[in-house]
Amino acid sequence: MDRHDGFREFVLVRQQALMRTAYLLTGDAHLAEDLLQSVLAKVVGKWGKLARDGNPEAYIRKSLVNQYTSWRRRPRRELPSAEVPQGGVSHDDATLDRIVLRQALARLGPKQRAVIVLRFWEDMTEAQAAEVLGCSIGNVKSQTHRALARLREIAPELAHLLSDPEIEEVIR
Incomplete structure (x- = not known):
């Protein structure tokens, strides 16, 4: 039995929900992908223990929040615009x-x-x-x-x- 058994299946099933959390934390799709990828890269090494202990999703969500908080402490190189783009498109x-x-x-x-x-x-x-x-x-x-x-x-x-x-x- 591989120590990563079940990790790929877990990610396939829960990726969308975890990505939504990452996106809501970061407010940017690319940063959210980076955040989730960095957390999953750290988690894969602990997968066997997490799977045995019960609730890997809670651990991953906590890791997302912690990693995001850690990133926010670092100085930003890019600053998102605070302005809503103006254009000919009408929005509801x-x-x-x-x-x-x-x-x-x-x-x-x-x-x-x-x-x-x-x-x-x-x-x-x-x-x-x-x-x-x-x-x-x-x-x-x-x-x-x-x-x-x-x-x-x-x-x-x-x-x-x-x-x-x-x-x-x-x-x-």
């Missing part, structure tokens, strides 16, 4: 909301961005997010509260998205 409101939200997310700190991605895109509970982030549930709650407040400050035009009763319940 939902498309514009997504563009503005992605830009606003990019302006959050790495921990706040990670908590928003895990809680609202990955639909994790506070306890699950705390486990992935390696912090307390109280820290997840406070980071979520601060991140949502910051998003409201950065992008007031998204108030209709950030005033959902479910979100209000989360930050109480």
